[in-house]
Amino acid sequence: MAVTRIDITTREPLLNGQSFGATGPYELLRGTVTFAADPAHPRNRDIADIDKAARTAVGQVEWWSDFAMLQPANLGRGNRRLLFEVVNRGRILAFRMFDAVKETSNLRQPEQVGNGFLLQQGYTVAWCGWQWDVMRIESPLGMGVPQAMDGKTSVSGQVACQWWPSRPTPTLSLSDRDHQTYPTIDVADAEAVLTVREHDHAPRQVIPRETWQFARITRGEPVPATTSILLNTGFQPGKIYECVYRTRHAPVAGLGLLGVRDIVSHLKYVTDQQANPCAGLIDQAYGFGASQSGRFLRHFLYLGLNADEQERLVFDGVIPHIAGAQRGEFNRRFAQPSASSMQGPSAMFPFADNDQRDPLSGESDGLLRRLRASGHCPKIIYMNTSSEYWRGDASLSHISVDGTTDVDLPENVRLYHLTGAQHTPGPLPLANVAADGSRGQYPLNSINYAPLVRAALVNLDRWVRENVAPPPSCYPRLADGTAVPAASLAPVFQALPRKAFPTILPQPHRLDFGPTWKHGVAAYLPPHLGEPYQTFVAAVDADGNEVAGLRLPDVTVPLGTYMGWNPRHPSQGAPEQSFRTQGSTIPFPPTSEAREQSGDPRRSIAERYASRESYGALIAQATEALIAAGYVLAEDRDDIMQRALWRYDLFTASH
Numbered sequence: 069m070a071v072t073r074i075d076i077t078t079r080e081p082l083l084n085g086q087s088f089g090a091t092g093p094y095e096l097l098r099g100t101v102t103f104a105a106d107p108a109h110p111r112n113r114d115i116a117d118i119d120k121a122a123r124t125a126v127g128q129v130e131w132w133s134d135f136a137m138l139q140p141a142n143l144g145r146g147n148r149r150l151l152f153e154v155v156n157r158g159r160i161l162a163f164r165m166f167d168a169v170k171e172t173s174n175l176r177q178p179e180q181v182g183n184g185f186l187l188q189q190g191y192t193v194a195w196c197g198w199q200w201d202v203m204r205i206e207s208p209l210g211m212g213v214p215q216a217m218d219g220k221t222s223v224s225g226q227v228a229c230q231w232w233p234s235r236p237t238p239t240l241s242l243s244d245r246d247h248q249t250y251p252t253i254d255v256a257d258a259e260a261v262l263t264v265r266e267h268d269h270a271p272r273q274v275i276p277r278e279t280w281q282f283a284r285i286t287r288g289e290p291v292p293a294t295t296s297i298l299l300n301t302g303f304q305p306g307k308i309y310e311c312v313y314r315t316r317h318a319p320v321a322g323l324g325l326l327g328v329r330d331i332v333s334h335l336k337y338v339t340d341q342q343a344n345p346c347a348g349l350i351d352q353a354y355g356f357g358a359s360q361s362g363r364f365l366r367h368f369l370y371l372g373l374n375a376d377e378q379e380r381l382v383f384d385g386v387i388p389h390i391a392g393a394q395r396g397e398f399n400r401r402f403a404q405p406s407a408s409s410m411q412g413p414s415a416m417f418p419f420a421d422n423d424q425r426d427p428l429s430g431e432s433d434g435l436l437r438r439l440r441a442s443g444h445c446p447k448i449i450y451m452n453t454s455s456e457y458w459r460g461d462a463s464l465s466h467i468s469v470d471g472t473t474d475v476d477l478p479e480n481v482r483l484y485h486l487t488g489a490q491h492t493p494g495p496l497p498l499a500n501v502a503a504d505g506s507r508g509q510y511p512l513n514s515i516n517y518a519p520l521v522r523a524a525l526v527n528l529d530r531w532v533r534e535n536v537a538p539p540p541s542c543y544p545r546l547a548d549g550t551a552v553p554a555a556s557l558a559p560v561f562q563a564l565p566r567k568a569f570p571t572i573l574p575q576p577h578r579l580d581f582g583p584t585w586k587h588g589v590a591a592y593l594p595p596h597l598g599e600p601y602q603t604f605v606a607a608v609d610a611d612g613n614e615v616a617g618l619r620l621p622d623v624t625v626p627l628g629t630y631m632g633w634n635p636r637h638p639s640q641g642a643p644e645q646s647f648r649t650q651g652s653t654i655p656f657p658p659t660s661e662a663r664e665q666s667g668d669p670r671r672s673i674a675e676r677y678a679s680r681e682s683y684g685a686l687i688a689q690a691t692e693a694l695i696a697a698g699y700v701l702a703e704d705r706d707d708i709m710q711r712a713l714w715r716y717d718l719f720t721a722s723h
Contacts, residue, residue, distance in 0.1 A: 070330035070377060073102040074135065074343065082138060083181070089188035093141040097345060101135045101196060104128035105326055111377050115322035116399050116588025117216035120223060131323050133197040134209040135331070136160075138181075140190065143349055147190030149529065150350045152332050152383075154357035154364050155195050157245065157406055158202035158209045161358045162186065162193065164493070165389065165521045168707075185522060192346060196331045198324030198364070199405045201247040211327065216318040216401065224253060224316040227402040228593045230409050231309045234506055234640040239284055239298045240309070244407040250315040251294035255282040260313035262297070267308065267572045267645055268410045272594070275299070282313075306641015312593045315402065322399035322588070325368055328355075332383065333376040352532055354525070355386040355446075359491065359649075360406060362391030363414060367398045370418075372438030374446055385447040385528045389521065390491055392456035393419035393464040400588040408648075410460065411594060415576040419464035420475045421448075427470055428599050429578055436478060447531050449482045449524050449538065453489040453517065454606065454614060454632020457544070459648040460574035463551060463604040466543055471602025474545050484524070484699075485543040485606065485617030488630035489515040490651025496711065497718055498653055506647050508634030509568045513651030515622045515630055516711060519704040526701060539698040542618040544606040550616035551604040560612050561631075564654060565666045568635045570646040575600045605632075611670050612654070618699055621690035621712055625683065627673055627719045628655035655719040673720055680716055687712040 082094040107118040107129055121129045140146040153162040160180070163169040167182030186193055197209035204210040216223040227250045231240050243249040252260065262280050263272035279300045284293040303309055336353045338344040357365045365388040368374070374382045394414040397403040408414045417426055423434035439445045456462035466475050466483060477483055490513035498511035527538035544551035554573050561569045578598030582591025606614035612629035623630060630653055633646040657663035657672040677683040691708050694700040700708070 070103065070105070071101055071334040071338075072104045072130075074334075074345070075099045075102070076345065081141065085141075088184045091140050091145045091147075091187060091190045094138050094187055095141050097135075097137045097139060099135050101133050101327070101331055102130065103132065103323070103327055103330055104130045105323070105330075106377075109377055111373070111375065112326060114371055114399070115320070115326060117223070117318065117320045117401055118322065120216035120218070121214040121320045122217060129214065129320070129323070131211065131213040131320075131327070133211040133324075133327050133331070134204070135194075135196050136209065137192065137194040137345065138187065139192050139345060145190065146192055146349060148349060148351040149191055150332070150335055150346065150353040151186060151191045151193045151525075152328070152353060152355050153193065153195055154198065154328060154355065154361035155209045156357070156359055156361045157247075158197060158199060158204070160195060160209075161361070162356055165356075165358055165518055166525065168518060192350065194331070194335060196327060198327050200319045200321050200324065201243065201405065203247060211324055213319045213321065213323045216320055222316050223318040223401065224314060225318075225402065226312055226590070226593050227315045228310060228312045229404070230407065230412070231303065233303050233307075233309075234305050234636075236302050236305060238302045239296050240303060242282075242295050242297060242311070244404045247404075247406060249295040250317050250402060252282050253314045253316050255292045255294060257282075257313060260311065262299070262309065262311045265308050267642065268574055269572070272310065304641065305639075306636065306643075306645070310594065318401055321397075321403035321405060324405070325364075325371065325373055325398060328364075328368065329373045329376055329382050333380060336382070337380060352384040352529075353382065354528060354532075355383040356389065356525075357387075357391070358389040359391065360396065360408065362388040363394045363396040363408070364398055366391050366435060367395040369439060369448075370395060370435050371399065372442060372444070374439055375442055375444040381444055381446070383446045384532045385449070387449045387451065387521075387524060387528060389451045390453055390456055391450070392452055392459065392462040394461055400590070402590075410574055410576055411579060411597065413581075415461055416579055417469065419461070419469070420466065421478050421481055422476060424468055424475060426578070445478070445480050447480050447528060449484070449528050451484045451486060451521065451524060453486045453491055453651070455489070455491040455649055455651055456632075457485070457605040458554060458573075458631075458633040458646065460603050461576050463544065464576070464601060467546060467551060467602075467604060469601050471604070472546075474547050477541060481541075482538050483541045483543050484520070486515075486517045486520055487606065487614045487617035487619040488623045488632070488651075489513060489517045490632055490634075491649035493518050494651065494653070496715060498655075502647075502650055506650055507637040507640055508647055508650050508652060509566065509637055509643065510631075510634050510652035510654055512634070512653065513630055513632070514653045514715065515620060517620065519700050519708060520618060520620070522704065523699055523701050527698060542616070544604060544616040546604070550607045552607045554603075554605045557605070557608055560608055560610070563669050564612070564629070565668050570633060570635050571644045574648070575603060577601070611656075620694070621687045621708060622715075624690045625686045625712070626656070627715055628653050629670070658720045673716075680713065683716055684709065684713055
């Protein structure tokens with residue numbers, strides 16, 4: 069049955085009727101979507117616990133989601149393409165990646181559409197909540213789902229909650245990122261276990277039960293609470309804490325995957341104008357998701373959900389962005405969809421699109437196995453930065469799990485490594501503290517890779533509609549020596565003046581959650597840890613800049629060293645480890661005198677470039693080469709040039 073109703077609660081001109089090129093003004097629609105799914109349908113049966121959810125009189129499972137859409141006011145002026153963004157923890161990020169907006173969370177803010185790139189292109193842009201646990205006061209797009217039931221009560225069982233604090237705190241919420249919680253069944257539960265470890269690979273140390281409690285602080289005193297945990301000595305920054313306890317709260321989280329499938333299919337195919345605001349206006353649908361949402365898209369593909377209940381193609385093309393080789397906690401009992409622990413469901417085989425066999429575990433699988441069998445594969449463009457490689461997983465998407473062979477990509481796939489960049493586009497001027505408060509030992513990475521993402525969407529669109537193949541994939545490979553173990557690069561970075569290099573590097577392991585895991589139920593918490601996977605990062609030159617991938621002029625005509633890793637600042641604990649999303653910028657010395665004074669082995673800016681003008685000429689040449697190859701759009705030429713010259717002025721003014 070899929071979408072049963074779309075209720076539009078508000079419909080208003082966007083930005084007071086501002087016009088966007090030939091498309092003209094847009095309307096902003098907000099409301100809710102009601103879904104219903106047959107749990108016995110072959111396309112729905114893989115959703116964990118869907119068979120345990122309450123049903124309507126006709127045997128359907130129902131749920132609802134928040135919905136928002138931007139649509140041309142003059143419907144005939146749209147480009148007949150839908151861009152559906154999988155929201156990130158209820159937040160909208162598409163305009164940050166495509167339209168030069170720094171932060172996006174509320175569509176009503178005037179700056180949300182940035183330079184209007186998507187709207188000038190004529191896209192209908194839509195979003196739908198898919199995550200049960202987001203706090204809707206803070207995140208505009210959430211979802212309400214039924215509980216998995218055992219008779220007349222919710223299913224109970226063990227749940228694991230993990231934290232990696234960056235500041236001292238006496239209490240923590242029993243949730244990931246302060247989302248909605250899995251309450252404990254019993255605040256006095258003697259079987260609940262709290263552990264601490266120094267890093268992902270370190271052994272867990274059990275914290276004595278008498279030194280912690282399920283409680284919160286009220287008026288300076290501990291008060292028993294089912295939704296938070298209190299440690300008498302306080303939780304310390306940089307350490308990894310984990311609590312395994314019992315809960316009786318079991319939302320059927322995987323319905324979010326079906327919701328995304330069904331709303332896109334509905335907007336694309338339903339011709340009844342009363343039921344569908346896009347009726348008859350959409351020919352192609354593209355999916356975009358960044359970070360957590362990119363991992364969601366990979367999981368969506370893995371489950372074969374790109375076919376709806378009527379066997380129709382859902383997404384014609386998808387861009388899973390900065391997802392690495394991970395999936396996530398999107399379809400399991402007691403799922404925490406925002407979590408991305410290296411010892412959680414995010415980092416599990418298979419990683420690559422084509423089938424491969426793990427010689428140690430004996431498993432054989434591929435991310436696209438089900439879609440290839442059904443004939444519903446979309447065109448796919450994967451994009452990853454250096455951060456996804458340095459967190460320890462991205463190379464698994466294209467190198468065999470035993471680390472011996474480059475894995476071929478399917479014909480419907482392109483894979484781009486955004487060389488030297490961090491998880492999100494980097495800031496200028498240089499910043500020392502990220503938006504989430506995390507602070508590294510180096511200034512943050514300053515590469516703005518958004519032009520590459522814009523070009524990828526244009527290329528995907530041409531690939532789908534005109535069968536014009538995008539530019540070739542660019543990523544580190546074993547065959548040409550551009551993929552190397554991360555630890556092998558330590559000498560290059562330890563030669564720099566600060567000598568800061570993470571001595572503890574993340575590495576995913578084979579995980580075993582037990583015999584019931586195939587049904588989305590973990591029997592082992594924490595999972596049994598197997599052998600590590602062999603992973604790689606991009607090789608670097610003498611300056612520490614990566615030599616493989618899709619290299620912006622920032623890297624080919626450098627003013628510094630750009631890394632996808634940044635060691636944690638001592639004030640936030642664990643300085644021997646890196647933040648998993650932050651990268652670094654280490655400017656070159658401005659002059660030879662400054663270089664000699666600091667003992668920096670890298671040539672100074674003045675020794676590399678005779679003048680600002682000669683530097684600008686080299687940037688222009690490098691930019692034109694990317695435009696000619698199709699990796700950058702011509703309209704981004706000026707922005708790339710201006711940002712490069714701004715960086716030159718900043719880096720030569722002071723060190």
